[in-house]
Amino acid sequence: MSELTTAARPYARAVFEMAKESEGLATWSASLNFMGAIASHADVAALLETPRMAKQAGADALIQFCDGKLDDKAQNLVKTLAENNRIKLLPEISILFEVLKDEEEGRVEATVKTAKKLTKAEEKSIADALKKRLGRDVKLKISIDKALLGGVIIQAGDLVIDGSIQGRLKQMTAAMAG
Amino acid sequence: MQLNPTEISDLIKKRIDSFEMDAEARTEGTIVSIMDGIVRIHGLSDVMSGEMIEFSNGAYGLALNLERDSVGAVVLGDYKSITEGDIAKCTGRILDVPVGPEMLGRVVDSLGAPIDGKGPVDTQLMGSIERQAPGVIDRKSVDEPMETGIKALDSMVPVGRGQRELIIGDRQTGKTAVAIDAIINQKGNDVKCIYVAVGQKASSVAGVVRKLEEFGAMDYTIVVAANASDPASMQYLAPYAGCAMGEYFRDRGENALIIYDDLTKQAWAYRQVSLLLRRPPGREAYPGDVFFLHSRLLERSARVNADYVERMTNGEVKGKTGSLTAYPIIETQEGDVSAFVATNVISITDGQIFLDTDLFNSGNRPAIDAGLSVSRVGGSAQTKIIKKLGGGIRLDLAQYRELAAFSQFASDLDEGTRKQLERGERVTALMNQAQYSPLSTGELAFTLFSANEGFLDDLEVKKVNAFEDALLAHLRANQTDFLDKINQTGDYNDSIADEMRSILENFKSTSTW
Numbered sequence: 001m002s003e004l005t006t007a008a009r010p011y012a013r014a015v016f017e018m019a020k021e022s023e024g025l026a027t028w029s030a031s032l033n034f035m036g037a038i039a040s041h042a043d044v045a046a047l048l049e050t051p052r053m054a055k056q057a058g059a060d061a062l063i064q065f066c067d068g069k070l071d072d073k074a075q076n077l078v079k080t081l082a083e084n085n086r087i088k089l090l091p092e093i094s095i096l097f098e099v100l101k102d103e104e105e106g107r108v109e110a111t112v113k114t115a116k117k118l119t120k121a122e123e124k125s126i127a128d129a130l131k132k133r134l135g136r137d138v139k140l141k142i143s144i145d146k147a148l149l150g151g152v153i154i155q156a157g158d159l160v161i162d163g164s165i166q167g168r169l170k171q172m173t174a175a176m177a178g
Numbered sequence: 179m180q181l182n183p184t185e186i187s188d189l190i191k192k193r194i195d196s197f198e199m200d201a202e203a204r205t206e207g208t209i210v211s212i213m214d215g216i217v218r219i220h221g222l223s224d225v226m227s228g229e230m231i232e233f234s235n236g237a238y239g240l241a242l243n244l245e246r247d248s249v250g251a252v253v254l255g256d257y258k259s260i261t262e263g264d265i266a267k268c269t270g271r272i273l274d275v276p277v278g279p280e281m282l283g284r285v286v287d288s289l290g291a292p293i294d295g296k297g298p299v300d301t302q303l304m305g306s307i308e309r310q311a312p313g314v315i316d317r318k319s320v321d322e323p324m325e326t327g328i329k330a331l332d333s334m335v336p337v338g339r340g341q342r343e344l345i346i347g348d349r350q351t352g353k354t355a356v357a358i359d360a361i362i363n364q365k366g367n368d369v370k371c372i373y374v375a376v377g378q379k380a381s382s383v384a385g386v387v388r389k390l391e392e393f394g395a396m397d398y399t400i401v402v403a404a405n406a407s408d409p410a411s412m413q414y415l416a417p418y419a420g421c422a423m424g425e426y427f428r429d430r431g432e433n434a435l436i437i438y439d440d441l442t443k444q445a446w447a448y449r450q451v452s453l454l455l456r457r458p459p460g461r462e463a464y465p466g467d468v469f470f471l472h473s474r475l476l477e478r479s480a481r482v483n484a485d486y487v488e489r490m491t492n493g494e495v496k497g498k499t500g501s502l503t504a505y506p507i508i509e510t511q512e513g514d515v516s517a518f519v520a521t522n523v524i525s526i527t528d529g530q531i532f533l534d535t536d537l538f539n540s541g542n543r544p545a546i547d548a549g550l551s552v553s554r555v556g557g558s559a560q561t562k563i564i565k566k567l568g569g570g571i572r573l574d575l576a577q578y579r580e581l582a583a584f585s586q587f588a589s590d591l592d593e594g595t596r597k598q599l600e601r602g603e604r605v606t607a608l609m610n611q612a613q614y615s616p617l618s619t620g621e622l623a624f625t626l627f628s629a630n631e632g633f634l635d636d637l638e639v640k641k642v643n644a645f646e647d648a649l650l651a652h653l654r655a656n657q658t659d660f661l662d663k664i665n666q667t668g669d670y671n672d673s674i675a676d677e678m679r680s681i682l683e684n685f686k687s688t689s690t691w
Contacts (some may be wrong), residue, residue: 005220005247155206158221160267163201174236175197176190 005096008089012096015077016104025101031074036094038065039087048087058082107137110156115148115164130154187289205268209233210248215257216454219249219266228308232267235259238289239266240273240411243455249291250455253410275419277305277426282370285387285401288412288419293403294387305416305422311477316486322557324435324503327363327616328356330544330609333568333626334575335531335551339369339433340481340501340561344523346508346515347533352544353507356531356614357437358386360505362393363616364435370427371384371399372436374420377413377443380405393614404447413447421478424502428482429490431498436479440507441472445519462518469522472506476526479504514548529553543610548575561619561668571605578602604634607642619668620661621650627678633686641691648691649682657681 019028038044044065048058052078059082063075071080096133110130112118118126123140130138134156149165187433207221217239225231231239231251237260243250253260275290278301285294292299320338338341361371373378373390375383383403390396400423404416417438423438427434445468452465460466481501488496506527508520513535515524524530529552538545551572557565578598585599608629611617617625625646628634637645653661660677 003247006245009246019295151201158205158207158223159203161201161203167202171202172197175193 004089004092007086008092008096011041011077011081011086011089012093012100015093016097016100018073020104025104027071028074029097029101031070032090032094032097034069035062035066035074035078036091038062039090045088054085055082058087062087101124102139104139107139108134108156109139109141110154111141111143113143113145113148113155113164115144115146115150115152117144118142118152126152130156188658208265209260209262209264209266211262212253212257212260213284214454215253215411216451217251217257217260218254218265218362219663222246222249222266222268225249225268226272228272230269230271230273232269233260234264236268239268239561240415242451243457249541252414252451252455253290253409254411254415255409257409269572273307273415274304275307275422276303277299277423278303279370282398283396283400285383285403286419288404288415290419303426305426307418307422308474309422309425309478312480312486314484316480316482318481318483318499320481320501320555320559322433322501323556323561324360324369324433325367325671326360327618327626328359328544329611329617329622330546330548331356331360331531332560332564332619332622333616334546334548334572335529335553336556336560336564336568337503337505337529337553338556339503340479340482341529341553341555341559342476342479342504342506342527343553343556344508344527344530345400345533346504346510346520346524346530347545348510348513348535351533351535351538353509353533354382354386354439355440356533356544357505357507358389359613359616359687360435361390361399362395362614364398365393365395368433369398370432370434371395371425372420372424372434372435372440373399373401374417375401375403375405376416376440377404377436377447378439380407381623389614410447410450410494414444414451417441417444417475421475421502425478427435428480428500428502429487431484431487431491431495431500433501433503433505435666438475438504438506440474440509441523442509442519445471451689464518465512468519469526472519472523473526474505476504478502478525494636507609508665528555541610542606543612546609548572549579563623563664563668563670564619564626566670567623567630574598575602575605578606600635601629604637604642605629607639608634608646610643618661618665619648620664621653623664623670624649624653624678624682627675627683631679631682633682644691648689649685652685652689653681 015028015032019025039062047053047061053061059079062078063070081089112126127138127140147166151164151169153164154161181218204531205222205224210218210220211407216410225241225244227244231241233239237253237255237257239251239253241251276299280301281298284292284296284299287293316593320340324337324339324341325332326337335343345356347353361373364371373386383405387396387401390399402416402420402423404413418434420623424434424436430684445464448468448471449464453459453463455464479502481499482501484497487498487500506523508523510520532547532550533545534547537547581595581599582602585595608625628649634642
């Protein structure tokens, strides 16, 4: 996973800078997302792994799968990736591109796990508090996990803020066991 | 029903009292791979080098490789229950161990957790495992002796407090025995001892602890043990943990002695960790920083001045210097002192005690090679009397060994050579000493004096040890005042020499052995 990220970073950065210059961040985001989804599909991934699909053949196949939805530059990206045998990096590139885009737009994505469904007001107060702490706009991604028993766990990048009952019980267990 | 020691109501009450409910903010990563005690973690972007990482099974890890998108860490302890995909948390703490006088008398592992079954250790302070050694300004020159009670050592390779003296030799040449004798001799000297056992059989460590207990030495000793069955990470860390415990005493203006038994095995453990972390191998497959591994450890053994002690204790302890003396041990293969780790440690330390298999097999205990053993700073730390009486012994013995080798082929020898040989034989016999029987300064002075002044010349070589035993018994029974005087002052002048001579003459004319 980490090795893929390392390999994908220069591509993502190059695409991002080109997109920024040509003011096509949104288009690129959509097409990378699309290509990433296709490349990570199990059947496609297996097909691209076969030796006959190496280099140019693989790139052509992938471009055909996308069914004319890719513009010239996106096609060039796929060809460049194929040239270096890196087509399977597409999902990673897409993720990294999103991170760079969020950073550029002063936004950050945070996942919030809760035990119960949050009210709109609660969501807003979480978003506001996070904005204060991280100094950026926060895009919340909310999921429900009954195992937490109560409270929320917020995750933004590597930072985790654990305010759940489950987490407190764990803390208490550790404190009691000494 | 069995109760846990942590289930005492008072303890529970205190814990409930002190427990704070707080949302916990932390940095998390995911374990990508785990193999042979090495984990790779994705995420953890804020982790520090050497930081403790907590795994979901409660075990800790140590972050060693900080790479662009991953962190390489070693697991300290059991890694069987850690799986790929588990969460790893930053703790924000650089690895530290409990330190303090409460640790004395205990056997602990590399993290300072007791393994002697005597319950928890109630320490107040933690000491960082990796610390910068005291700088030039903070140091004081070595000028107090660290007596081992071993005749051959104290007279030929004297060690001062704050010195690093290597004990090197093949397996089974008595390296550990020398170190244990040194610990036993510190009884009543107010020197705290730390014995670090790395990669040894658990039975050997248990044997050492039993011996120390038998001689009442555990009261002032901490044993840090990372046995052969412990993970390589623990074996690599044990010397640093022991050093942190020793530094506590040094920084409080006390004297401490630390024994690393042995650094060869620690280098092996570090080599294992490094190779698994995919660091490039160098000579003998050791990583590039194996010299620094030992140099930074041994630099922390030092004599520090009173200003430093005052600063470290916030003015609590004034006008006292502190010291940490180190006896690192290196095991050689077939007497090869030019192996990589051996040459490294020889160049770092302030001298070495070389134990030789041939000498050991010909019955010399301790089997010290007088020619190869040196102490670079110890001479300035010797007491006056030992310095005066033991001055020429090392060279005499070294020359005797050379001469003895040559004279085997010679049919007739001149008077001078024959005398030198006879003298050498007697001094060699005199330097023999049984284990666990350290001598005080005064007793050592008497044995050296009897050799210097020719009291042994008319004895048969095999009677020398019997003579010495009888002499020591006589001194301990009849001359305690005089011995105490020498032990306390360490002075030597004509009147003391005259008194020693008359005691010896008197003893020789009236006693049998």
